[in-house]
Amino acid sequence: MGIPYRALTGETGGHMNVGLWSELPAEASLEVAQGALVAATLARARALFKGGAPSRVVEAGSGWGGARRAFAKAFPDAEYIGINVAADQIAAARAANSDVPRTRYVHGRVEEDATWAEVGFADLFVSVEAAFHFESKTELIARLQRRGVRALMLAEILVEDPTAVESKLLAPALRHGWSRARYDVALAAAGFHNVTFETVPGPPFAAFAHALRQIDAHTYKARGGRMALVHQLRRAFSTLADLERDGRVSYAWISAGGG
Numbered sequence: 001m002g003i004p005y006r007a008l009t010g011e012t013g014g015h016m017n018v019g020l021w022s023e024l025p026a027e028a029s030l031e032v033a034q035g036a037l038v039a040a041t042l043a044r045a046r047a048l049f050k051g052g053a054p055s056r057v058v059e060a061g062s063g064w065g066g067a068r069r070a071f072a073k074a075f076p077d078a079e080y081i082g083i084n085v086a087a088d089q090i091a092a093a094r095a096a097n098s099d100v101p102r103t104r105y106v107h108g109r110v111e112e113d114a115t116w117a118e119v120g121f122a123d124l125f126v127s128v129e130a131a132f133h134f135e136s137k138t139e140l141i142a143r144l145q146r147r148g149v150r151a152l153m154l155a156e157i158l159v160e161d162p163t164a165v166e167s168k169l170l171a172p173a174l175r176h177g178w179s180r181a182r183y184d185v186a187l188a189a190a191g192f193h194n195v196t197f198e199t200v201p202g203p204p205f206a207a208f209a210h211a212l213r214q215i216d217a218h219t220y221k222a223r224g225g226r227m228a229l230v231h232q233l234r235r236a237f238s239t240l241a242d243l244e245r246d247g248r249v250s251y252a253w254i255s256a257g258g259g
Contacts, residue, residue: 006064007225008215009034014066014096017129017155018208018237018251022201030211037155037200038067041128042074044198044253045153054078054123054151060110061130065093071126072100081119083110111136113143121148128155132177141190151257152192155200157240158183161248169236174249183254192256200251206241209234 005016009031019033020040046053057075059067062082071080079102084090090107097103108115111134125144131154134140144152159165159177178186180197187195212234217227243249 007223014064021207048151058122060127065096068097154254164248195256198253209237
């Protein structure tokens with residue numbers, strides 16, 4: 001999904017998320033909404049430190065690097081490490097943020113020890129709309145405490161009813177999605193405390209589906225996208241919007257730890 005997502009806003013955007021639309025005017029662009037979601041996520045992450053600040057922040061699923069400058073604004077003195085499994089996205093993120101101090105990108109799976117051997121330790125772990133892809137979340141969450149992580153913040157798609165995402169349309173992306181209850185248990189077992197879930201207003205899936213319907217085909221194709229993929233995204237997120245209304249999937253900020 002990397003290329004079709006990037007083509008939605010072009011290289012100036014660099015985000016891969018559905019966006020936060022609830023506080024924006026109706027004519028707001030997708031790029032603005034995506035930036036708003038990142039900013040809101042980082043504001044909540046910053047609050048976990050109660051006036052303090054982390055020294056090293058990890059962004060898991062750092063994509064094309066669109067969020068790096070928002071991290072620098074939220075945590076100006078912290079070292080930033082972005083982790084991503086796609087080599088082309090890592091290369092683009094490095095190029096886009098070559099002028100941002102204390103920035104490093106690691107190519108690898110966030111669930112693997114080899115990746116964390118490059119990362120070292122971190123105070124804060126953040127993921128914006130990527131954790132539902134992670135296959136070994138139980139092991140990852142347990143590893144975070146051993147790596148010094150004191151606080152965790154996810155903007156995450158939650159699958160409350162696994163049967164809702166068994167279709168060929170949704171299964172490839174959401175087959176590893178977790179429910180609130182499963183996150184709650186895993187985070188508690190790993191020693192995280194003050195776990196909270198805050199529903200992201202919107203509703204985000206319906207708003208994103210609407211934004212996709214406004215995509216200009218000529219501009220999108222000029223950015224290297226294929227409209228067949230946009231049509232697929234439209235169907236997927238329209239379906240997610242229906243499931244969201246039924247409470248079978250949801251989108252939430254998950255926070256834990258701090259202190």
